[in-house]
Amino acid sequence: MSLTVWTVIFTSSNDAFGYSRESMITYIFLIAFLQSIIISSSLNGLASRIYSGEISNHLLKPLNIFALFAVQEIADKFKNTFFLVLETLFLFLIFKPIILFPDYKIFLIFIAWAFGGLIMNFIISLLFGSLGFWSPQVWGPQFLFFMILEFTAGKLFPLDILPKILQKIIYLTPFPYLSFLQIQLFLERLSADEIIKHSIVMIFWIITLGLITKIIWKKGLRSFESVGR
Amino acid sequence: MKKLRLKTYFNVWKIFGLNALQETLINRGSNILFMVGKILRFSFSLIFLYLIKTTVTSFAGYTSDQMIVFFLTYQFIDLTSQIFYRGVYVFSGKVRSGEFDFLLSKPINPLFRALTGKPDINDAIFMIPSLAVSFYIFSKLDVVVSWQSLLWYLVLLINGLLIVTTINILVLVIGILTTETEGIIWIYRDLSSMGRFPVEIYMQPLKFILYFIIPIGMMITIPTEVLLGINPSFSIVATMLVGVSSFVVSLKLWEWALKKYSGVGS
Helix, strand or coil: CHHHHHHHHHHHCCEECCEEHHHHHHHHHHHHHHHHHHHCCHHHHHHHHHHCCCCHHHHCCCCCHHHHHHHHHHHHHHHHHHHHHHHHHHHHHHHCCCCCCCCHHHHHHHHHHHHHHHHHHHHHHHHHHHHHHCCCCCHHHHHHHHHHHHHHCCCCCCHHHCCHHHHHHHHCCCHHHHCHHHHHHHCCCCCHHHHHHHHHHHHHHHHHHHHHHHHHHHHHHHHCCCCCC | CCCCCHHHHHHHHHHHHHHHHHHHHHCHHHHHHHHHHHHHHHHHHHHHHHHHHHHCCEECCEEHHHHHHHHHHHHHHHHHHHHHHHHHHHHHHHHHHCCHHHHHCCCCCHHHHHHHCCCCHHHHHHHHHHHHHHHHHHHHCCCCCCHHHHHHHHHHHHHHHHHHHHHHHHHHHHHHHHCCCHHHHHHHHHHHHHHHCCHHHCCCCHHHHHHHHCCHHHHHHHHHHHHCCCCCCCCHHHHHHHHHHHHHHHHHHHHHHHHHCCCCCC
């Protein structure tokens, strides 16, 4: 849908919102691809697995449970990527976007940032899953998270077309680091200073969210009870 | 000829509604966040449309104000179907667990129970501000609407709701045959979200699919075109024919699927 909408917008003009037709189509194409990899997670059902006591089967085993979740997540990503490549090839043939690859140094940073986005989403999913230690009703916060993500991660439109005040608010959250900034980097729309700044902020978010998740998980484990499994 | 027992069904639906309301009140925290999520989605979509409005004067032959009317129609139909037919989302679980057996043995049409058994109170509450904002925005738009086109719009909206009902019945049929509906519901949700924009902007064969296979275009695009006085992509008669005939076919398919259903002896 996004590809069609932007294609239609650019039929009447070659430039809109500071993007050329080619760069916008490339943006939408790449962000859809990257988001499908980064944002999908095998941990979406974690809260109900915790609340039902199913998690106790794993807790009793001599395994690091986070390592287990990470392996499950990687397997899930591979499965999704396989279908995503097929879907992307199909869309590529229809829209024929001109993908301009950046300089190899930028591309390496892009890969690192994409990996950072994966880790951040994994931690956020764990954080929401941890709420299952206290309540099975995590769909409310999860729905809100996905709604915010739908717009603030830049899937339908790039965030830099929004009014400045909205952009400032969104940049105070970790959401732009889940795919929007990676694509901005890929399109070489960030200066060297901005790359350094966003790299530091991304690391800050990963560490902060990681610590919060660790604290909540520990608290949850202390109050966790399970019988008869 | 069977008596319709409308009052009985209304009373039964009222009980479903009250049960759903109680459930919502128990999980207040989650439901408030859910509501905030809905408001944010609505707001962001409107912001996006206004951004388009400030930059692009024409969108595939439609004005930016007309684009907003397409979105508001989508919002209304989507929300209405969520309010009444949320039960469809949990139906496959009932087939798998055998709970559907209980619905079959009650003196209430099982289709009515499966379709409307879990009204969405969140969406019902959200409908009030959503309608208020929609009317306000509509009153500010530069569009001309005649009484005649408004009347046909309302008729076609009812036809659109009939098509939504048909699609939900077909999901139930798939639920009985395969005991799995989650995937098909999300495909439908993704396709229906394309109705936020007029179906005319999409390329073939997607356009054909959105008019005739999963007729989002008949549900949203045609009524809005008629309201705005735009020559509709398909005639009103054809649109209503699609609505009524697909509804009849879906009822036949439901009856057929029921005969294929095998209970688990709950």
